[in-house]
Amino acid sequence: MARMARISKGFTLIELIIAIAVLAVLVAAAAPSFKGQIEARRLLKVADELQWTMTQAKSFAVMQNKLAYVHILGGGGDWCVVVGAWDDPPKSCDNSAISSWPFFTSSKKNKRIQFSYTGNDLISVDPVRGSFNQGGSLKVFTGDTSTVSVSYLQNGRVRKCAVGGKAYGLPSC
Secondary structure, eight states: OOOOOOOOOSOOHHHHHHHHHHHHHHHHHHHHHHHHHHHHHHHHHHHHHHHHHHHHHHHHHHHHTSOEEEEEEEEBTEEEEEEESOSSOOSSSOHHHHTTSSEEEETTTSTTOEEEEESOSEEEEOTTTOOBSSOEEEEEEOSSSOEEEEEEOTTSOEEEEEETSOBTTBOBO
């Protein structure tokens, strides 16, 4: 009697366990790299929002043909930057206090992003030229990544750069 050849139509349990173990090792090795990429994206997102907020302040002043004000409140982990036609700043960074302002960004939307600034906490924007009454910079960082600076000059120019060397595809400050 001839023996019938046994034809295999799949993977054995041992082969599947080995494949899953190899995949788990690869994922564990790549996880720290993904965390760094996520932090870098968050940091760039907040820097983009701050750059956009300062640019919107210029547009707001020119379009409304009146002084616009940029208010910087707080620092560290609890902060907000708001833009409006009022020189009286909101009392806090609570959503109820800043949601009526035309443009704002805050740490409420951007958890874990730290913030510092140089210059005054009240910046006015000329309605004719769209220029700021002073220059300064807004810096964002997470503590374990590089710092990104959004600089605003008196002539109205707003630019984004990496502090301490080229990073995230941004030029060095």
